[in-house]
Amino acid sequence: xxxxxxxxPYVIGLDLGGTNSVFGIVDARGEIKATTAIKxxxxxxxxxxxxxxIDALQVIIDEVGGIDLIxxxxxxxxxGNYYNGTIEYAPNLPWAHDCVVPLAKLxxxxxxxxPVGLTNDANAAAVGEMTYGVARGMKNFIVLTLGTxxxxxxxxxxxxxxxxxGFAGELGHVTMCRENGRLCGCGRKGCxxxxxxATGVARxxxxxxxxxxxxxxxxxxxxxxITSLDVSIAASKGDALAKKxxxxxxxxxxxxxxxxxxxxxxxxxxxFGGMTKAGDLIMEPIKxxxxxxxxxxxxxxxxFLVSGLDGSSAAVLGASAIGWEI
Amino acid sequence: xxxxxxxxPYVIGLDLGGTNSVFGIVDARGEIKATTAIKxxxxxxxxxxxxxxIDALQVIIDEVGGIDLIxxxxxxxxxGNYYNGTIEYAPNLPWAHDCVVPLAKLxxxxxxxxPVGLTNDANAAAVGEMTYGVARGMKNFIVLTLGTxxxxxxxxxxxxxxxxxGFAGELGHVTMCRENGRLCGCGRKGCxxxxxxATGVARxxxxxxxxxxxxxxxxxxxxxxITSLDVSIAASKGDALAKKxxxxxxxxxxxxxxxxxxxxxxxxxxxFGGMTKAGDLIMEPIKxxxxxxxxxxxxxxxxFLVSGLDGSSAAVLGASAIGWEI
Numbered sequence: 001x002x003x004x005x006x007x008x009p010y011v012i013g014l015d016l017g018g019t020n021s022v023f024g025i026v027d028a029r030g031e032i033k034a035t036t037a038i039k040x041x042x043x044x045x046x047x048x049x050x051x052x053x054i055d056a057l058q059v060i061i062d063e064v065g066g067i068d069l070i071x072x073x074x075x076x077x078x079x080g081n082y083y084n085g086t087i088e089y090a091p092n093l094p095w096a097h098d099c100v101v102p103l104a105k106l107x108x109x110x111x112x113x114x115p116v117g118l119t120n121d122a123n124a125a126a127v128g129e130m131t132y133g134v135a136r137g138m139k140n141f142i143v144l145t146l147g148t149x150x151x152x153x154x155x156x157x158x159x160x161x162x163x164x165x166g167f168a169g170e171l172g173h174v175t176m177c178r179e180n181g182r183l184c185g186c187g188r189k190g191c192x193x194x195x196x197x198a199t200g201v202a203r204x205x206x207x208x209x210x211x212x213x214x215x216x217x218x219x220x221x222x223x224x225x226i227t228s229l230d231v232s233i234a235a236s237k238g239d240a241l242a243k244k245x246x247x248x249x250x251x252x253x254x255x256x257x258x259x260x261x262x263x264x265x266x267x268x269x270x271x272f273g274g275m276t277k278a279g280d281l282i283m284e285p286i287k288x289x290x291x292x293x294x295x296x297x298x299x300x301x302x303x304f305l306v307s308g309l310d311g312s313s314a315a316v317l318g319a320s321a322i323g324w325e326i
Numbered sequence: 327x328x329x330x331x332x333x334x335p336y337v338i339g340l341d342l343g344g345t346n347s348v349f350g351i352v353d354a355r356g357e358i359k360a361t362t363a364i365k366x367x368x369x370x371x372x373x374x375x376x377x378x379x380i381d382a383l384q385v386i387i388d389e390v391g392g393i394d395l396i397x398x399x400x401x402x403x404x405x406g407n408y409y410n411g412t413i414e415y416a417p418n419l420p421w422a423h424d425c426v427v428p429l430a431k432l433x434x435x436x437x438x439x440x441p442v443g444l445t446n447d448a449n450a451a452a453v454g455e456m457t458y459g460v461a462r463g464m465k466n467f468i469v470l471t472l473g474t475x476x477x478x479x480x481x482x483x484x485x486x487x488x489x490x491x492g493f494a495g496e497l498g499h500v501t502m503c504r505e506n507g508r509l510c511g512c513g514r515k516g517c518x519x520x521x522x523x524a525t526g527v528a529r530x531x532x533x534x535x536x537x538x539x540x541x542x543x544x545x546x547x548x549x550x551x552i553t554s555l556d557v558s559i560a561a562s563k564g565d566a567l568a569k570k571x572x573x574x575x576x577x578x579x580x581x582x583x584x585x586x587x588x589x590x591x592x593x594x595x596x597x598f599g600g601m602t603k604a605g606d607l608i609m610e611p612i613k614x615x616x617x618x619x620x621x622x623x624x625x626x627x628x629x630f631l632v633s634g635l636d637g638s639s640a641a642v643l644g645a646s647a648i649g650w651e652i
Contacts, residue, residue, distance in 0.1 A: 139490070140489055140490045140494075154589065156482050156483070156485075156487055156489075157482075157483070157485050157487070157488075159482075159483050161482055161483070161589075161590060162483075162591075163466050163482075163590050163591025163592065164465070164466045164591055164592060164593035164627060164628075165591050165623075165624075165627055166591075167591055167623055167624070168466075168589065168590050168591035169588075169589070169591075170588040170589075170621060170623070171588060171589060173588045173621050174585040174588050174589070175581065175584070175585060175619070176504070177504075178502070178503075178504075178581070186621055186622070187622065188619070188621065255501065255504070258501070259500040259501060259585075260589070262495075262496040262497060262499045262500050263480065263487075263494065263495070263496075263497060263500070263586070263589055263590075264487060264489050264494050264589075265488075265489025265490050265491050265493055265494035265495075266489065266490060267490035293501070293514070295496060295499050295512055295514065296512070296513065297491075297493055297496070298491070298493070301490060301491055302490075
């Protein structure tokens, strides 16, 4: 975290999701001083979207004392490129699905030219953990976001890993099954995400139900509508099959982390996102599998942690943290 | 590379191998001004080894004009820990096989307290490529050393990746075969090194010869004595089976690099070590497999290069480059 100007105590965070765009004005301790939101959809042109954002933002900027108290803005967005502040070919954003949009520049121009940084949501989560969360003081750690997909933010030597193009840290797309792997949303087969995202857990549920006749609470549900939350609820009621699904998921995540340790030897793996609500159900199999698979030299060196950011505001806090970095 | 003092134009490099310890005094352009060597074995105590090193070194130090012209020393050594300058539990070094030896400190004390940095040979190779070789000017790249084992040195944001303990970058030990994988020297199964090191290629040769009756020049050799060089020679004579062995090896390296791209999105993969002498025989299948397996977003972004350091002095140049970094 850079030294913060004492005269500018706040940063703006924008968690730009497919449905909602949530803003927060945040101080250096991670306290959200004011917050607002607009719908992300419904704007054909990016200029219209930014106009609507600025209208909403202006209210909370005034609330905290005006733009002169704002040091910078950070944006966490799908397909966000840190190096040039653009959103590139984001399938779920009508104004960016077939082009490169200079979103950071557009916001900066409307906000007194304050610096605006932009990256994807998993990278924002990593900076958020380093700034306000469980990774404070850490120089080498990996955040894995377990949501609809599996994302990652990697910090090495105290810096986020962006790679040569700004898109490094796609750990959801390392190949875990080289033969007969599940088709992944990226078009390739056997990716970690195809198994260990919320969607992947739901697919595992269908597979597990099909390949055995073991009784399970999950059999009462329409297999095509089972979610990872259903599996988590069933497991928490002691359902053996549901537990096996989480064991399978955690085992694969542990194996993947063992490979990531060979790369970066981090001091912690930090899990973020909806699926972490399953708690020990997912964390215990991860740790067990990691211990079984990691190289002896790395054994016992990495902590396994759940995000320290408050769930409902974690994404906006993460985005805001980018503001302290630029 | 740090700014170099104009009054101290040289660094010392020590390539500490299991058999030989090779010294070079090197200038900022990577020109070796003087060189010498001693046998590594034959010393029960590390102090005796350092004594013998200093005796040999003193001659070449005098040759280039004395210790006052030497900025620092870099050591590339098995099980070298950069953070504390130690060699830790190195199986092939009698004076370090069951203990932690503060080798950097011992050398510094005998060399007018010049800074001495120490790391493993693959990391030294990476710094060597960045300082004098094909990675000059690059900020994000991965060196893979293909020798008796598979080692790696990873540079991200212009810095070597050491991780939380100094031992990051063990890419020879990511798991490529999760079922029925070959036993690796590290005690685990299915590691990249078990397939793509020189030893791994020799093992592949035995497997390929056993599982078919295809004629091959390799059948004239004692299967237990086949080396990767034999396979390379046979392939260069047009031997189809030998070519298949290199195709198999390159395919796996390409798949591994595709996973490494998802982690670090490097601008180059640089191959170093004896096996790179096979040239296109190994490089072409690597590139083909990488293109087939890498995420679309990373396609075409990374170069595939062979080390730019002169083979016979590459290791000592790499070690010396550590001297400019500290």
